[in-house]
Structures are given as structure tokens and as C-alpha cells.
Amino acid sequence: MQRYFVPETDWDNMNVTIQGDDAHHINRVMRSKEGDSVICNHPNGKAAICEISEIESSKVYLKIQEWLDTSAELPVEVTISQGLPKGDKFDLIVQKGTELGAHSFIPFNAERSVVVWDDKKMDKKMKRFAKIVKEASEQSHRNRIPRIMPMMTLSELIEESSNYDVKIFPYEEEARSDHHKSLGKIVKGLEAGQKLLVCIGPEGGFSANEAEELTKNGFSPVRLGPRILRTETAALYTLASISYHFEELGCN
Amino acid sequence: MQRYFVPETDWDNMNVTIQGDDAHHINRVMRSKEGDSVICNHPNGKAAICEISEIESSKVYLKIQEWLDTSAELPVEVTISQGLPKGDKFDLIVQKGTELGAHSFIPFNAERSVVVWDDKKMDKKMKRFAKIVKEASEQSHRNRIPRIMPMMTLSELIEESSNYDVKIFPYEEEARSDHHKSLGKIVKGLEAGQKLLVCIGPEGGFSANEAEELTKNGFSPVRLGPRILRTETAALYTLASISYHFEELGCN
Structure with missing residues (x-):
């Protein structure tokens, strides 16, 4: 069933209104009719099966039929702080990172970042990222849309990092060392509800x-296997490993 | 140190010759000089530090200094059989799959594949994939280059599958069921040297x-976490999980 994230202001008791692009999607792309059902996600993480009661050209009115109690969220809140990469790699990271359960993303202006995200580009970029994470959340059946935080410098990131329980950074030198810290050991130590910050x-x-x-x-340096991963692969490795650990292996 | 995969015919006792694009890369891109060192990978999986003894315009002659005993290969041979996806997603899968340790790739002509890889396109495609896996192997410090096998139909794939110890396929219906098979259970059962076939x-x-x-x-149906992954994310999730399990968690 198709999913839509609906802003808080469009929920009223048993009634939900879908507007804008999503109304167009229901109407013109899905060609839904009155009586059809979709899943509406509330920003608080809950989701409900809703029946379409009326379709206007730019608004779709729905009635809540049943609240769902399934959650597709990782038990740990993982924030990916990504050193600004070249080209459209940040798009790939937020799309795949959303599918893999990331809680938030922080663009990080690293010393060796060669691209510049100036104020002029920033607004357009942030809007594109917001669209990508919303669509990826719907497609992957997430309960909430990951947050894209403003770009930070190293010192801003370090200040922000006081809000997290565990902090790691994949470091190539670590992958070459015999005494590297095991990612497994760090993930094993995580408890449900904790916040992990991954700086890449x-x-x-x-x-x-x-x-x-x-x-x-x-921040603890970690390696992500013995191979050297590209920057855009590091976030995906970390998130997939955490999902595997908690959701498929059941090690904890 | 820069790495190059050198065909078997270009190894002779303590001497190695690098030709073609790689010679150009050493000469013009890296601007290496006689006396500089690179790592040469032999197709048998071994690698050696080699010193450049002479540079010609299209050939570079090297002497083996030291054989390395590091391996960056997964303990399990993982073959990704990927249903033909749209656009250039297969490029992304072979590049990231190589970084994450895949042993081989099989393009699989699935019932719902909407693209057609006809004979005319095939040769060009295979050459591009060969280039991508070679470059990704060098960049990620692999000991061997993954193999790209010819495209198969379902019945050909099933015939091929008799060569593997364990066979799985991520199945969305499985992700929704309460009685899904755990990927963790399957990975836990794998032993070093075994061959796993993943059909996506x-x-x-x-x-x-x-x-x-x-x-x-x-083939056992599996889920890859509770979220619905895009086709190109499934291979990466599976490979990252197997790397994490054996190389970082040390569960086995």
C-alpha cells in the first residue's frame, strides 16, 4: 500500500488531508478513487491505514481506519555526519542511508572536502535532500523521515557531539593497524534508545x-572491514551492519 | 601505495611488466619515477611491493621487492546474482559490491526486469563492468578482481546454483511475515571457504x-531488516552484513 508522510497540521481527529505534490500523486499518478486506502505516517512516528473519502484537484480527504503498530525504525538512533563529498554522492548517501534506517544526517565541512557549499547553493541543496529523504522514507516504509541538519565545521560538530552516547569515525589508518578497535565491540555495547554519531x-x-x-x-576510530571503502560506501556499511546486528542477528 | 592488477603473462620470476592503461597511469597520472614503488597483484591473489626499474612510454618494468601476506578477501565466497535493474544501477552494484568483497557477479534476466541487454549492447557492457571491478579492486585493496559471469535466465541460474553451498534470496513478502528466516542464522551457519549465492x-x-x-x-527466502530496500541496496546490505559478521564482530 502506498505511504505518505503527512504534516501534523493536516491531522484532525479521525480526518487526514493530503495536499500538494502528494495529492497530485494520489490523483494523477496512482489514479486512486474514493474508497481506496493508503497508509498515512504522522510525524510522531505512528502510521494509520486511511480510506479516501473525497478527492479534489489539489486536496485529498481521508478517514483513519486503523492505527498500525509496526515499526521499521532501528533500535539505535544513528546520525551520519558526512564530510562533504564530490558530485552528487551526498544524494546517494541520504537516499541509501534513509533506506538503511539513519535517524539524521549532518553535512560536515572537512579539511579535505574539495567542494564548497555556499549559501546560494545551500537552500536548493537542502530542499533536494528533504525531497530525497521523504521519498526514500515512503518507499522503504520508514515510520519517520530522517532529519537533515545544517552544515557544520569540525568545532561545531564536536560541540554537537555532546548530545550523543557513542561516537565513532572510520579511519583508514585504523584499517591498516593490527590493534584496530572492532566495530563489533562498539555495536555490541549499544543499548536500545541510545544515540550513535558516525563521522565519515x-x-x-x-x-x-x-x-x-x-x-x-x-570519538573512537574504527575500521569497516579490511578493504578500503569509498567515502559514500562507509555510511552504508555502518548502517547495514547495525541493522544486521540488532534486527537480523539478534546478538543483543 | 598505488595498486595494479597485472595479468599472469606479465610476471616472470622477479620481474613484472605493466602495460597499456596502467603504464599510462603510472607514467602520466601518478608521474612516477624509476626507484618508486607500487603494489602489483597477481591473479592468484598474491601481492608484492615492486620497484620501478625502467619506464617506457607504454611499458613499465618493475622488480619484485617483497611479497605481502595480507589478505583483504572475505572468508566466504559471495556471488551476487542481480536481476537486471534499470539505468546504470548495475554499475553501482558492481562497484560497491567489489569494495564490499563480492567474489563474483551474475546478471540475471528476471521476469520483471524491464531492460533488455541484447547481444549488441552486451559486449560493451561487459567491458565497462570489467573496468569498474578492476578499478574498484585496486582502490579498495582487494587481492583479487571479482568475476562478472555471463547473463543467465532463471533456469540457467538454478543449474549454476548447484555449485554453491548456501543459496538465499531476499524476498519482500518475507520481510512482512512474522515467521521470516533470519539472515543472521544463515550467516552464522557459513564456514570459511564456503560459497554463498545471493539472488536479488x-x-x-x-x-x-x-x-x-x-x-x-x-534457495532460502530472507529479509534484510524490516525496511524495504531498493534493488541496488540489497546486495550492499548483504555484503556489508557478512563482512561485519566475520571481519568485525567475530561471531564465528
């Missing part, structure tokens, strides 16, 4: 200075 | 007929 370097990796600053501020 | 449907998923045929022929 851009194409050129972290500078020695960044790695030192992160370590000093409680 | 295209955008529209498997038809009921395909799912039945696969099940009848020893």
Missing part, C-alpha cells in the same frame, strides 16, 4: 589534525 | 513463480 571523512579522508581532534573529544 | 530481484521484485522455483531449488 570525504574522499581524501581525515587530516591527522581532524583525527586527533575527534579522538580527543571521545 | 529487479525493481519489481520476484514474481510468485520465480520465488517458488527458487525455493524448490534450495
